[in-house]
Amino acid sequence: MARTTGSDGERTEAAIREAAVNLIARQGYEAMSMRQLAAEVGVQAAALYRYFPTKEELLFTLMREHMEGLGEAWEKTRPAGADPSQRLSAYVRNHIAFHIERRHATHVSNMELRSLSPERLTHILRLRTAYEKELRAILRDGTDTGAFSIDDIGLTAMALIQMMTGVIVWFRPDERLSIAEVTATYLSMTMRLVGARHDGAEERHVHEHAQLRA
Amino acid sequence: MARTTGSDGERTEAAIREAAVNLIARQGYEAMSMRQLAAEVGVQAAALYRYFPTKEELLFTLMREHMEGLGEAWEKTRPAGADPSQRLSAYVRNHIAFHIERRHATHVSNMELRSLSPERLTHILRLRTAYEKELRAILRDGTDTGAFSIDDIGLTAMALIQMMTGVIVWFRPDERLSIAEVTATYLSMTMRLVGARHDGAEERHVHEHAQLRA
DNA sequence: GCAATAATAAAACGAACGTTCAATTAATTC
DNA sequence: GAATTAATTGAACGTTCGTTTTATTATTGC
Secondary structure, eight states, X not given: OXXXXXXXXXXXXXXXXXXXXXXXXXXXXXXXXXXXXXXXXXXXXXXXXXXXXXXXXXXXXXXXXXXXXXXXXXXHHOOSSOOHHHHHHHHHHHHHHHHHHTHHHHHHHHHOGGGSOHHHHHXXXXXXXXXXXXXXXXXXXXXXXXXXXXXXXXXXXXXXXXXXXXXXXXXXXXXXXXXXXXXXXXXXXXXXXXXXXXXXXHHHHHHHHHTTOO | OOSXXXXXXXXXXXXXXXXXXXXXXXXXXXXXXXXXXXXXXXXXXXXXXXXXXXXXXXXXXXXXXXXXXXXXXXXXXXXXXXXXXXXXXXXXXHHHHHHHHTHHHHHHHHHOGGGSOHHHHXXXXXXXHHHHHHHHHHHHHHHXXXXXXXXXXXXXXXXXXXXXXXXXXXXXXXXXXXXXXXHHHHHHHHHHHTXXXXXXXXXXXXXXXXXXXX
């Protein structure tokens, strides 16, 4: 046999991406075979090579688009002239919303870096660093204006990102907490962590979301 | 050839464990081949099977002993009748010290869970849950006595553990910060995160370690 | 120093891997 | 409706994988 009825390149490529994200997140990149991926898509292994020249290029594409999407989401959300507390709040909301929506893709981007060639690894890390830099800038501004009280900006930024991204490890959409509740609690923890001053407009905003649970 | 001069079972097994932890941490469990591991140890692949019946059993042994070691370290360190702030402080110190000392083993225990069979996965997760339970108990006691102000104990515990364990992702022993400085900053962030009251003996204790950097 | 045992080497097993190639059919273009 | 292009199959390639088997040598106990 050969070309099958109703076959469509775009649909097949989308199906490959989706199946690959799920399989790699569940089993790991090395553990997923191209034959297994093909079976999940409902196609022969050779067909995959029409869309991605190698297995690693497929992984790289998934990671790159995930990181680019994260940066773009932040650029659309970022408040222009807001004060540090509002900007930090927006950063946290965007980060958590984006990662909860894309749990599997995040898992892939965080866990499979070692399977990339050095050049591709550098590419992904550059995207990640640019995104983290935005957080450090917010923390620095907040420290300068006195809105935050931070010991070490770089270390605090890493701690915050680890804490927020960790959501995907344990969060399940159908369990005890809703996304809104989780986000509110993480916002509250973040503001405490950076020693945000408890006065001004932002403070009321935070508390209104933070006291949902005891 | 066969048995080599100076060969010794105990030394070989220790060399296998150490090489395996490093290789798996660097490349991942699936990406490490038994032949590569054997070459690192300076032995033929078949010799590995004298010490570990399968590759997965080797992985499981490494993980189990790491998790057991973490629990034992905490049991030795845990202050008996101390107040919640002191106990939380001890927990953070122990966690960070243990993980920084065993960066590679921690990486393995955190990243390779999906390569375990269901029964072995359950075993490891039980050890991990028991350890995390200790933190939740401290947070609960602190909330009850009013020492802490926490929105959601389970969520805060997960956030703290993600934050602390994240140290191994970026910390390099020979760089900008010493272990003591990192620990102090994480202690400070932890106490803020749980809303620790800024009065009593513990408060002085925290600040004395936390203000090393700006 | 001789038997027993511990530790390893060397070779081989079948299975699975990523990838390539030629053939074949569906959809599109004119 | 013929020619062209897009999409896929099925078989095969050489390599590597985890593991087993058998033989061989070093060490230990008596």
